[in-house]
Amino acid sequence: MSWTGQVLSFSGHQYLRSRLVLSILSGKSVRIDNIRSEDKNPGLQDYEISLLELLEKATNGTIIDISVTGTTVLLKPGIISGGPVIHDCPLARAVGYFLEPLIMIAPFSKKPFQFTLRGITTDDMDLSVDLIRTVTLPHLQLFGISDGLELKIKKRGAPPEGGGEVQFLCPIVKQVKTLNFVEPGKIKRIRGIAHAVRVSPQFSNRMIDACRSVLNRYIPDIYLYSDVYKGDESGKSPGYALSLLAESTTSAIHCAEAVAKPGCTPEDVALLASRALLSEIRRGGCIDRKHQSLVLTMMVLGSEDVGRCRMGEASARTIQFLQDIKAFFGTSFKIVPADPSDRSCTESLYSCYGIGYINVNRTLT
Numbered sequence: 544m545s546w547t548g549q550v551l552s553f554s555g556h557q558y559l560r561s562r563l564v565l566s567i568l569s570g571k572s573v574r575i576d577n578i579r580s581e582d583k584n585p586g587l588q589d590y591e592i593s594l595l596e597l598l599e600k601a602t603n604g605t606i607i608d609i610s611v612t613g614t615t616v617l618l619k620p621g622i623i624s625g626g627p628v629i630h631d632c633p634l635a636r637a638v639g640y641f642l643e644p645l646i647m648i649a650p651f652s653k654k655p656f657q658f659t660l661r662g663i664t665t666d667d668m669d670l671s672v673d674l675i676r677t678v679t680l681p682h683l684q685l686f687g688i689s690d691g692l693e694l695k696i697k698k699r700g701a702p703p704e705g706g707g708e709v710q711f712l713c714p715i716v717k718q719v720k721t722l723n724f725v726e727p728g729k730i731k732r733i734r735g736i737a738h739a740v741r742v743s744p745q746f747s748n749r750m751i752d753a754c755r756s757v758l759n760r761y762i763p764d765i766y767l768y769s770d771v772y773k774g775d776e777s778g779k780s781p782g783y784a785l786s787l788l789a790e791s792t793t794s795a796i797h798c799a800e801a802v803a804k805p806g807c808t809p810e811d812v813a814l815l816a817s818r819a820l821l822s823e824i825r826r827g828g829c830i831d832r833k834h835q836s837l838v839l840t841m842m843v844l845g846s847e848d849v850g851r852c853r854m855g856e857a858s859a860r861t862i863q864f865l866q867d868i869k870a871f872f873g874t875s876f877k878i879v880p881a882d883p884s885d886r887s888c889t890e891s892l893y894s895c896y897g898i899g900y901i902n903v904n905r906t907l908t
Contacts, residue, residue, distance in 0.1 A: 549572060550571075551566070551870055551871065552573075553573065553575045556591070558867065560644050561644075561836060562575060563618060565872075566871065567598065567605070572620065578615065578616065585614055587614075588635065589633045595609075595618075597641055598618075598644070601625065601648065601652070602620065602621045602624055603621050605619065605620055606618070622653060625654040626652075626654040627659075630660050634663055634702070637663045638660045638672055638700075639672060639674075639675055640669040641660055643679075646675070647840055649713035650683070650688045650715060650902070651905075652715055652905070655691065655713060656711060657710070658711040659710050660708070660711065661700075661705075661706075663700050663702050665800075665802055667801075670833060671802075672696050673786040675694055677736070680692055682796070682830070685722055686719040686841045686845070688714065689714075691713070692712065695709065698777070699740045699776065699777055701740055705779060705780070706779035707778050718901050719845050721850045722852055724795075726853070730761075730824060732766075735751075735768065735788070736770050741778070747783065750785045750810070753813035754814075758820075758821075782802070788820075789823075795830070797831040798831055799823050800816055826889070828854040830852060831855075835858065839864060839876070842895055843868055847898070848896070849896055850897055852892075856889040856891075876894065879894075880892070
């Protein structure tokens with residue numbers, strides 16, 4: 544990372560999404576070079592170009608400049624405008640890849656977001672729309688963003704053909720609240736959604752039975768919902784998946800999911816998801832690994848007060864994200880062991896002083 548005038552420079556494609564989001568929120572231009580420059584297929588992929596197009600639709604006055612080879616991109620951010628937008632996502636990545644950055648910028652737009660995204664709704668690389676609806680959006684509610692916050696799954700779309708459609712609605716806020724979330728609590732209930740499209744509806748029941756055989760040993764309060772779509776609403780390809788979430792007594796949520804692959808039985812999918820959920824719970828903390836970046840961003844943008852949050856072991860993506868936050872906002876986190884007396888505890892306490900980010904884009908009425 545380096546400064547060139549008023550432009551922040553980065554190298555590589557690994558953290559493209561988060562850097563574009565931080566650029567738009569901070570108002571600082573960003574230049575990313577050496578994007579797959581050594582690959583046989585160099586430059587931006589189709590889904591990354593599609594993401595840039597989507598961010599351009601979500602904002603007003605944003606200038607995006609891509610080099611001839613596609614290995615360098617320069618983004619000069621405008622204001623977040625929001626409003627109604629329809630976008631067709633390429634089939635290389637799921638809708639979740641595009642929704643995650645949108646969720647970070649949506650509360651600070653001029654008009655409430657009404658985004659319709661079409662494509663694959665669940666795959667094995669990105670967050671599924673089920674987890675975004677049941678886990679990601681409740682994390683926004685920790686910061687006072689709740690009224691009118693919704694994700695509607697109109698159609699499901701399994702890989703490779705997709706055909707799914709979701710609608711994302713998000714209200715605008717003047718400022719986000721300061722977070723103080725340090726008690727992870729004990730797991731009190733487990734919820735899940737088993738969905739099957741263009742296959743036998745019995746598949747979702749088989750996933751539920753296999754999942755219960757593992758999780759019933761630990762807790763009795765388990766409710767798994769069978770979600771079977773038919774006709775046009777089921778997309779263009781067959782597929783099935785299981786999304787699970789565990790909620791604690793203090794409303795901490797941990798999640799996991801598994802998607803069917805060729806030659807995979809419903810029982811295999813259920814066992815993968817169940818074990819992944821238990822592994823996630825074991826990591827501890829108040830926030831699961833998939834949502835650390837979202838929560839850290841909102842903590843930085845919070846009111847001018849000290850925000851605190853207890854998290855499990857940081858992923859490599861989170862560590863890089865903390866460095867990027869320092870580059871864009873100049874904010875550093877204080878990270879201390881959550882329980883200094885317990886050597887085996889891998890959880891940490893993250894605290895930072897919010898910058899008091901105020902949504903200047905919103906329309907005054």
